[in-house]
Amino acid sequence: MWTTIALALTVLFIIFYKAALRPPCFPPGPFALPIVGSIFSILPSPKESFSRFQKKYGPICSYKVFDNWSIIVNDPALMKPLLADPVFSGRKHLYLFSLRDEVISGEKMPLGILGTSGDVWKNQRRFTLRSLKDLGFGRNSIEPIMQKELEDLINTFSQTEGQKVDVGLTFNSSIINVIWAMVIGKRFSHEDVRLLELVDKVNKMLQSFNPFHPAYRFPIIKKFFPNLDVYKSQDTYMRQLLSFIEDETAQYEKELLADESSFSYIRAYLKEMKEAETEGKETPLNMHHLKANIFELFLAGSETTASTLWWAVYLLASNPDVQKTIQKELDEVIGEDKLPTLAHMDSLPYTTAAIYEVQRVADLVPFAVPHETTEDATVSGYRIPKGTTVMFNLSHGLKDPKYWKYPDRFYPEHFLTEEGKPYKPENFMPFGSGKRVCLGESLARLELFLFFATLVHRFSWKLSDDPIVWEKSIVLSRPPRFMVEISNRNSNAVF
Ligand SMILES: *[C@@H]1O[C@H](CO)[C@@H](O)[C@H](O)[C@H]1NC(C)=O
Numbered sequence: 001m002w003t004t005i006a007l008a009l010t011v012l013f014i015i016f017y018k019a020a021l022r023p024p025c026f027p028p029g030p031f032a033l034p035i036v037g038s039i040f041s042i043l044p045s046p047k048e049s050f051s052r053f054q055k056k057y058g059p060i061c062s063y064k065v066f067d068n069w070s071i072i073v074n075d076p077a078l079m080k081p082l083l084a085d086p087v088f089s090g091r092k093h094l095y096l097f098s099l100r101d102e103v104i105s106g107e108k109m110p111l112g113i114l115g116t117s118g119d120v121w122k123n124q125r126r127f128t129l130r131s132l133k134d135l136g137f138g139r140n141s142i143e144p145i146m147q148k149e150l151e152d153l154i155n156t157f158s159q160t161e162g163q164k165v166d167v168g169l170t171f172n173s174s175i176i177n178v179i180w181a182m183v184i185g186k187r188f189s190h191e192d193v194r195l196l197e198l199v200d201k202v203n204k205m206l207q208s209f210n211p212f213h214p215a216y217r218f219p220i221i222k223k224f225f226p227n228l229d230v231y232k233s234q235d236t237y238m239r240q241l242l243s244f245i246e247d248e249t250a251q252y253e254k255e256l257l258a259d260e261s262s263f264s265y266i267r268a269y270l271k272e273m274k275e276a277e278t279e280g281k282e283t284p285l286n287m288h289h290l291k292a293n294i295f296e297l298f299l300a301g302s303e304t305t306a307s308t309l310w311w312a313v314y315l316l317a318s319n320p321d322v323q324k325t326i327q328k329e330l331d332e333v334i335g336e337d338k339l340p341t342l343a344h345m346d347s348l349p350y351t352t353a354a355i356y357e358v359q360r361v362a363d364l365v366p367f368a369v370p371h372e373t374t375e376d377a378t379v380s381g382y383r384i385p386k387g388t389t390v391m392f393n394l395s396h397g398l399k400d401p402k403y404w405k406y407p408d409r410f411y412p413e414h415f416l417t418e419e420g421k422p423y424k425p426e427n428f429m430p431f432g433s434g435k436r437v438c439l440g441e442s443l444a445r446l447e448l449f450l451f452f453a454t455l456v457h458r459f460s461w462k463l464s465d466d467p468i469v470w471e472k473s474i475v476l477s478r479p480p481r482f483m484v485e486i487s488n489r490n491s492n493a494v495f
Pocket residue numbers: 047050051052054072074393395396397399400401
């Protein structure tokens with residue numbers, strides 16, 4: 001009897017000991033239990049917990065999510081070389097991506113760019129960057145597309161004078177239209193119900209996704225309980241979104257043959273794919289990757305920019321002095337009868353600094369998307385085995401009091417030199433950095449500038465005295481819900 005108990009206790013001890021045991025020379029961090037890992041040290045409020053870890057364990061620490069070790073890197077000086085290192089640029093097949101890939105192809109093979117590593121990632125990313133560049137990413141050929149969207153927005157907003165408005169994601173359809181124009185070569189009317197529904201779904205999908213949920217970590221649970229709520233909503237939205245993309249692509253494939261003059265990402269992709277097929281050449285391009293890439297352009301390109309503009313309105317409305325200073329600069333440089341154009345980008349230092357400051361305060365994607373080591377590696381004397389999940393806390397460089405005079409305020413002067421020129425410190429990486437830097441960075445910059453400058457030049461934004469409500473979201477940081485009063489200024493200005 002005593003022997004049995006002693007034996008059982010020994011076995012238990014070994015199980016707990018093994019679970020808590022870090023790999024040799026691994027970064028320090030919170031305690032880990034069998035099965036659940038450090039999850040109880042992280043939940044219920046990951047934000048506060050990680051802040052505590054950072055204080056206790058330093059710029060690089062480790063924790064265990066269920067049965068897998070992860071590390072998180074905080075110091076931008078440490079982060080930059082790692083983000084540039086191919087060994088730290090791998091990616092795990094994350095739940096949302098594997099769900100998508102199975103819906104698209106019926107197989108587990110990783111598709112697209114965001115969720116892939118190695119050659120698949122390199123090939124799809126290279127093609128996509130090249131063709132988007134040809135389409136005017138980072139150039140002024142998308143300016144008329146954005147101006148068309150802005151004219152619509154101006155119409156919408158000028159009709160709300162005297163009312164309290166929840167700006168919310170009003171920008172979502174405009175931003176989606178810009179992406180859609182490049183991807184597929186057409187725009188939706190703002191009344192198009194399908195578009196609004198789609199936006200709503202993507203939104204709900206991101207909002208309801210909690211990467212720490214065990215259901216997403218252990219695929220086996222899904223085998224036995226496929227109808228759990230946590231799966232159902234993601235599954236439904238994913239399928240609907242993909243079937244929308246599929247319908248549009250199919251229709252476009254037909255139109256493509258008819259219209260030689262049209263110009264879009266899908267067209268470029270199909271063209272290169274078909275040419276390779278006719279010539280009997282090997283090509284990394286195929287329909288499955290195409291659908292996955294469209295999904296990503298759409299997801300990564302719309303939500304983020306629309307939310308940043310939403311933050312911008314919140315910050316402008318709650319900082320009337322900053323708003324006035326921007327308006328003064330715009331009136332002086334552009335004139336009261338003109339709206340801004342991309343050509344003004346380099347002659348508006350304060351406005352430029354204010355946009356950087358919006359991105360800093362918004363801190364939209366605090367941890368980027370998790371990376372994974374593709375080989376064993378060494379960082380500041382720690383050994384990081386192949387296959388370790390690596391999180392980069394981009395938030396650190398944007399928010400830590402080490403780097404900013406007023407980390408919690410909206411203070412555009414953070415980004416101005418003493419001579420009043422805009423400048424970006426090294427630790428400011430709202431789009432990430434290195435090998436996995438955001439593919440849409442140049443488009444996003446142009447959009448943020450033109451939408452921001454136009455809306456501040458054309459309207460004044462005032463926070464109403466209604467309550468401001470903060471909502472919780474784990475993946476993307478959202479501005480609060482608030483009501484704003486919009487008044488016309490420079491009503492006669494045109495592009
Ligand atoms: C990221 O950095 C910020 C600022 O230093 C800190 O408050 C936060 O807790 C860090 N997050 C993680 C996950 O370490």
